Amino acid sequence: MKNKTIQLLLSGLTLLFLYGCEKELPNYYKIEGYEFASTEPDGGNWTPILIESGDAISIPAPDPVNSASYLQELEDLKTAMAQMSQADANAVTYWTQNPIIRWNEIALELIAKYNLIPGPNEDGSYTLPNPANPNGPPAFPFAHPPYAVRVLAYLSVAQYDGLISAWHYKYTYDRSAPFIQDESIVTAYNDNSDISYPSDGAVIATASRKVLTQMFPLEAKYLAEKETEHLRSLLLSGAHLQSDIEAGKLIGDAISTIALARAASDGMKNAQAPKAVSDSLASAAQARFGWHWVNVEIPKRPVGLTPLFGRVQMWSVENVEQTRPIPPPAIGSAAYEADVSQLKSYADNVTKERRRIANFWQDGLGTYTPPGHWNEFAKEFIVKYRLNPLRSARTFAYLNMAMMDGGISCWDAKYYYHYPRPIQVIEGFKTIAGTPNFPSYTSGHSVFSAAGAEVLAYIFPQEASIVRAWAEEAAISRVYGGIHWTFDATVGTDQGKDVAEYTINKARNDGAD
Amino acid sequence: MCRIYQVQEQKLLFLTLVPPSKKIASLLFAAMYLSISLQAQTPSDALMMNSKQICFLLDYNYSSFDNYWEGELKRENQTIAMVKRNSILSMVAVGILDNLNFYAGVPYIKTESTHPNGGKFAGASGFQDLTVALKYRWLNKQLGNGRLAGLATIGFSIPVSQYLPDYMPYSIGLGTPELSYRAILECRHNSDWYLRGAGTYLWRGYAKAEREYYYNNGSYYTPWMDVPSAITAEAVIGKWLFSDALQIELSYLGSRSLSGDDIRPYNPPQPTNKVHMDRVGVFAHYFFPKLKGLGFLAYHNRIVAGRNVPEMNTTGFGATYFFNYRK
Numbered sequence: 001m002k003n004k005t006i007q008l009l010l011s012g013l014t015l016l017f018l019y020g021c022e023k024e025l026p027n028y029y030k031i032e033g034y035e036f037a038s039t040e041p042d043g044g045n046w047t048p049i050l051i052e053s054g055d056a057i058s059i060p061a062p063d064p065v066n067s068a069s070y071l072q073e074l075e076d077l078k079t080a081m082a083q084m085s086q087a088d089a090n091a092v093t094y095w096t097q098n099p100i101i102r103w104n105e106i107a108l109e110l111i112a113k114y115n116l117i118p119g120p121n122e123d124g125s126y127t128l129p130n131p132a133n134p135n136g137p138p139a140f141p142f143a144h145p146p147y148a149v150r151v152l153a154y155l156s157v158a159q160y161d162g163l164i165s166a167w168h169y170k171y172t173y174d175r176s177a178p179f180i181q182d183e184s185i186v187t188a189y190n191d192n193s194d195i196s197y198p199s200d201g202a203v204i205a206t207a208s209r210k211v212l213t214q215m216f217p218l219e220a221k222y223l224a225e226k227e228t229e230h231l232r233s234l235l236l237s238g239a240h241l242q243s244d245i246e247a248g249k250l251i252g253d254a255i256s257t258i259a260l261a262r263a264a265s266d267g268m269k270n271a272q273a274p275k276a277v278s279d280s281l282a283s284a285a286q287a288r289f290g291w292h293w294v295n296v297e298i299p300k301r302p303v304g305l306t307p308l309f310g311r312v313q314m315w316s317v318e319n320v321e322q323t324r325p326i327p328p329p330a331i332g333s334a335a336y337e338a339d340v341s342q343l344k345s346y347a348d349n350v351t352k353e354r355r356r357i358a359n360f361w362q363d364g365l366g367t368y369t370p371p372g373h374w375n376e377f378a379k380e381f382i383v384k385y386r387l388n389p390l391r392s393a394r395t396f397a398y399l400n401m402a403m404m405d406g407g408i409s410c411w412d413a414k415y416y417y418h419y420p421r422p423i424q425v426i427e428g429f430k431t432i433a434g435t436p437n438f439p440s441y442t443s444g445h446s447v448f449s450a451a452g453a454e455v456l457a458y459i460f461p462q463e464a465s466i467v468r469a470w471a472e473e474a475a476i477s478r479v480y481g482g483i484h485w486t487f488d489a490t491v492g493t494d495q496g497k498d499v500a501e502y503t504i505n506k507a508r509n510d511g512a513d
Numbered sequence: 514m515c516r517i518y519q520v521q522e523q524k525l526l527f528l529t530l531v532p533p534s535k536k537i538a539s540l541l542f543a544a545m546y547l548s549i550s551l552q553a554q555t556p557s558d559a560l561m562m563n564s565k566q567i568c569f570l571l572d573y574n575y576s577s578f579d580n581y582w583e584g585e586l587k588r589e590n591q592t593i594a595m596v597k598r599n600s601i602l603s604m605v606a607v608g609i610l611d612n613l614n615f616y617a618g619v620p621y622i623k624t625e626s627t628h629p630n631g632g633k634f635a636g637a638s639g640f641q642d643l644t645v646a647l648k649y650r651w652l653n654k655q656l657g658n659g660r661l662a663g664l665a666t667i668g669f670s671i672p673v674s675q676y677l678p679d680y681m682p683y684s685i686g687l688g689t690p691e692l693s694y695r696a697i698l699e700c701r702h703n704s705d706w707y708l709r710g711a712g713t714y715l716w717r718g719y720a721k722a723e724r725e726y727y728y729n730n731g732s733y734y735t736p737w738m739d740v741p742s743a744i745t746a747e748a749v750i751g752k753w754l755f756s757d758a759l760q761i762e763l764s765y766l767g768s769r770s771l772s773g774d775d776i777r778p779y780n781p782p783q784p785t786n787k788v789h790m791d792r793v794g795v796f797a798h799y800f801f802p803k804l805k806g807l808g809f810l811a812y813h814n815r816i817v818a819g820r821n822v823p824e825m826n827t828t829g830f831g832a833t834y835f836f837n838y839r840k
Contacts, residue, residue, distance in 0.1 A: 023719050024735075025735050026735060027731055027732050027733060027734070028734070029734065108732060112727075112728040112732060116778055117779060118779065119779030137778070297592065297632075298591035299591065350635075352675060355677070355723065359677070359722070359723035360723055363724075365780055366727075366781075367727065368732075372726075373726070376734075430633055430636075431634060432634070432635050434634070
């Protein structure tokens, strides 16, 4: 009897153990490629962002399909495919024939890895990450939201322009893929990528590796390994010959060089202004409005995050002041006092739902940031609507251009109005989210999210109402978190929509619609 | 009588039952480890209640830390300043058979930072995890000038409120189910000194965050966080005094996670962290000779070394009361 009782109890616990044991924790989007909704024969004529047109980058004409060199390449490919290892096969499956998804994920991973704010030194001072000494400490970069959105914008724009160029040459030379030339070759992917010169995947691999290596210099080796694996999987998929890949690499190299040249002179290197400049912005706001934001960390950070990010060159807006929002309520005004009461009420009544919303959208330190979150949504829509690589690149490009412009506009407002955070002015106020090191008005989450949502609503009109609702939830999440005023969120949402319109207008006229 | 220990980040809880009669008391040892949380260690020890006894325990403890180990780097952090944790635990222990006891308990925990601090974060509070456990005595043997007891405990704990584990260092628990398997050996000399050793394997499941993405040496596109399982080892030396009215002991507890990542620089901990710690403690339990069934306990322990763990000091007090629940 005693033994039976014990056996029963033990077996019950064993069942619980087994039940709880297995959970899949995905490190990337588990898709295995898909058939594209369209092939885009006219894509080479679309208007790129950085270059004049698809033929602005030159590549050599391919060898004809009846040439000895071509036939030799076909034989080499068959030999290589016959010797594929399991790791090779896994890589082919992983990369898919829309590898922009994977490079976007790699970018998000590096953003999350480097999104760490430098802590204080022993003496209470702070050391800034320095690209001239990337190992630090602190390591370079600090991939905060302005840094992150800029990484994503340059990455996506280079990818998009590179693919317009690739599409131009695909339909100029019209060289069929090896699996069409030789029926004994079976491609690992769906067979609607039937023109292989140049390889669009190789454009993506090389352009992405180059842009990300510039942005994350300590990851050069990691990124080179990714590029090598990706390029090899392009060959082993049976969809490209080595000459297709080499031509794609040429385009990828050229377009990323052009993108990085713009990045080098866009003003970002001055964004983390010295203390004197930072102090002058606070003084100007004090004189103009009678308030200024103060960092309340211990020890106090001498300069806020990127005070001059608002002066970085925008993609679609000529002058940032065109998009500057109306002033916030004056400190002590009735509207201000009403918001103080609202924030106190949220803080005193943290509901399960408000906490969930605050955390879902927090995307704070150590994560892929709000722009990263919107890239994840874009990725899922791209797969849901089976976009081809060119349209995928276009989606990411306009999404990230609009969000970067949104960020620049938001930062202009932040340091022009220099509005205090709730914890600075409400005595004893406590938050459930971390208060960032920059002024309150307007909310970065709100602007990034509204800008991102507008672009996604334009590209995926079926999703318009849901993405706009998400953007509003992302905006109010900051108020629930206790780190933003209600008007930071509502005005920020309007600002994001306004800024996005400039990029969407550009998109409407690029020839893709 | 029962007893309990709680260490902040790791709720660890431990219960000893002293038999009602001194005659039996001198013969029995038992230990029970209850519950879960951030790290785990396992206290060991304890006495068995006989098949008619039930024991209630109410315990309060206070923990705090100024410094913590970020990986292996010990640091302070003025964003959180000093973090305080107050816990109240209620627990029941039931003698089912003379060699089989059942335990159940749940703590209420409140955390917050002292002022001033740079982060202005709200603390957290709530009921943490329900722990149930069974302890079985498989060995109880007279050996020369002493007596050797061997016990095994199996425990299970699970969150009973919707607290957020991904809100460190204020989270009140790890937010995961936990299974504990524990073996205890205790040797009591006729001089009333005793030595006890215990080892535990703690299987932990997954904690659910309220976000869809986190970084753990790579991207994770899921709210589920794999909480590392752990092993612990404990060594105790103790003595019974005043005809078994007072028990005192010194203990060492070591805990090691079997996987996990380090806290990243100047970043909050998360449930996926690899947590190691070495903790030393003192404990005393007094049984009122004239108030049958009533006992008081007090303890203090401190984490003296670790990895991804706070340098936590804990002080606690409790009362135990037992009686026969059947004839």
